[in-house]
Amino acid sequence: MSKENEFIPKDLEFEKLMKKAKRRSLIKMVLISLVISLVVLTGLYFIGDTVMKMKMEKEINLDLSWNGIVGANVEEQGTTYNYSPISATAKTKLVKKVGGVPIPWGEEEKVFTILGTSRLITNDGPSGSGSISDERIPLYYQGERVMEFYHPEVTYKEVFDDRELLNHIDEHSVVEMAFSFDKGYTIEEVNSIFKEHIAWYWVDTFSKEDIDEHNELNGDDQFTRGHTVNGFEAYGFPYNTHPKAMPASNFISILQMMKSDGGSYQNEANKIYNNITKNGKVKLEPKNLNIIGVVVTGKPSDLKKYNDASVIRAATLGATTNQY
Template sequence: MNKENEFLAKDFEFENLVKKARKRSIVKIVLISFVISLVVLFGLYFIGNRVMTTKMEKETSLDSTWNGVMGANIEERGTSFNYSLTSATAKTTLVKVVAGIPIPWGEQEKVFTILGTSRPISTTGPSGFGFSDDERIPMYYEGERVVEFFHPQVKYKQLFDDRKLLKVIDDNMVVEMAFSFDDGYSIEEVNEVFKEQLAWYWVDTFSKDQIENENKLNKVESFRDATIDGFHAYGFSYNRMAEAYSASNFISTLEKVKEDGGDYQEDAERIITNITNQGEIKLEPQNLKIIGVIVTGKPSDLIKFSEESMIRSATLGATINQY
């Protein structure tokens, strides 16, 4: 019996060795799993960060390109980037240049994530305050008046003419004013009249259907005339140093965005279709119809346009003391 018990007796030394080996194996598996997890996480983070950076570079470049054709007399003054662990924010500064003086015009912000998503986070825009029966409710942004345009083929209940304000604004100020025309004119015709104070051209990008719908709406008695504010007008800046290239740059921008324009591609296609009358005419500078302009200068500089027959409407924009 004693021999049998001795035969069945546990080998505690062997069991301890097995336990130690098992612990080492578990620790080894845990360490390997941890290292692999870190490698995978860092790999995914690196890929995600690369995707985010690539997307951010492309979209901010595209946004900048589109800002060159949308927004009346609005210019970019650089983009800054703020990075966090899983996202980045692009902030673009905008200005209006009135007779050579830059006026801050807000910022465009967009947030990008390592998941490959992006979204705009700027929520500010032009606004007006008043009552429904007011004759006019001016729009304001950044404490300044926002220019408004009137399409020459749309019949509005009322047209604004702020040229009378030029007589009461101090001549130490410089002002921005939007002129809407009674018809579409060539670039040469516009330059002949406004060249000295010209800052920006408003291009006719409307379709016949759009004009027809606007006219139908304006026949509704309860409908307040919908003007085109400066944020949503399409056109291009007057470049005194490279006058011949301004319209060509506008056209090349539209063509570029039409080919690979992301969120703006459909807009570019629509504008090109409307300008060319669905391909009946070529997309060339001489075929652009200019239906309005932005002019800037001292009130005394702009008063000379008070009797200009091609001007259908005039609205005041941003103003600033030139000193």
Template structure:
């Protein structure tokens, strides 16, 4: 046996075979490892990409439903999405339609992560400048006025921008937000403003909200208004069977309540509308506390003497042609 052990290592051909076998074995291991790595990376990419796409698509869909009821006279125009392996960035465009003329409004960009919740990274908000002692500082976005509302039960100083509209010529079309002295039925409001209505403002505020707003006025000496971008309501639809869009508003709220990301806010809105479930959630029970109307100055002037209008706020003004 000793002679054989001494003989084997000294055999040149055998050494070559051993070295070749080792090289082949190492090469085989490298190739197999490379193939497995490619398969794992590819599978991870496709699985991660699939999860990311499904997550983003669901959020974009839910955001679209939310945008149907959030923001006065603001319409979502669509969302573009850029994907990477474990994240994505979306940009949603919005417009205001003033007598049918689209005006670009505040865009929103969000970042999504497969490992966490989405976050808004860019939202160019409205801004205003003025003296700190002023009770009301008009807000602007892209050079256009931002509409404001006053709740019927908020003791804020009143303003009436209809006087500004009255001085305009009919080569313009304007957006005007009207705040009411109390809540009214959808059908009653529609009969008065008819097709000049663009959007209905719904009373979705609790007694606690109103108390906080009035306390703010007392403590600061400043007025409290709700800018149109933060208001809740629905677009006017020329369909009597849908109660001029109110039925779609109810449907959207119910859909949002079933969704995790908007469930809490939708539930709070429903509780406030129904007075903590004392009333049925229906189009007939909605309290309309304001509207957005659009048209030429002469069309808007028709509503100068509506008795239950408490305040009027000028918004977007564009050329008619």
């Protein structure tokens, strides 16, 4: 190779221009990518946020409806929402109305995310303490007694009657008490006896299989105590003093709605519907609801009026509070 061809003369100005153009092109591409990514992420965020709010609205409404038929003498007081960039928390307060006095009964808290997921933050449930050999260990929640119910077709080791406790409660207090009946009654029959102090009706939602299971559990000698239905597990509806109110119809409407589109409650709603209607053989209407218990509230002297009611098979004390 000749010396004159050994080195090709370089155009330094041209190289500078090329490098500058490459930098500009690279910066332009980066900026365009950032803008596109920002637009896409913003769009996905708003889509996720919209889906989250729609899901939250639907689930909270379903929870509201379901809480209207489960939980003895428990009602929702309101829901508050707390939002963050990627999630939202819905906190629902529950109360009991005992003799007109509201008693806090815990909270239900759910977390929703823009990914379309939801999660229930569970609260502590009812608990009790005692010896394994005790005939009965009353349950407590929020510092108050939890009512128990006894199904009329289940045989228990022992059926308890807490009406004697009314003699030891101050007359300035108001209390709630669950009365379990000896059989199923119509709403009209129940009202004729307890209307003055009814707060809530317990509806028979048991199937024959449920009754057999409870009988089996209560007949098991390995368990010294009876297997009852606590207030958290009971289904029913509240009493309403308004002359045009139809709480039983509301119970039926909620059940029918949940049966067709009840989200996580749909399977349970279907089971209850089938149990009440005997798998479609009985029409679901107020007159066909079997009321197997009630919650009554008032002063101790008010509830003592039912000491001689022959329909009462069992009585368990619930929450108590000062009337004033």
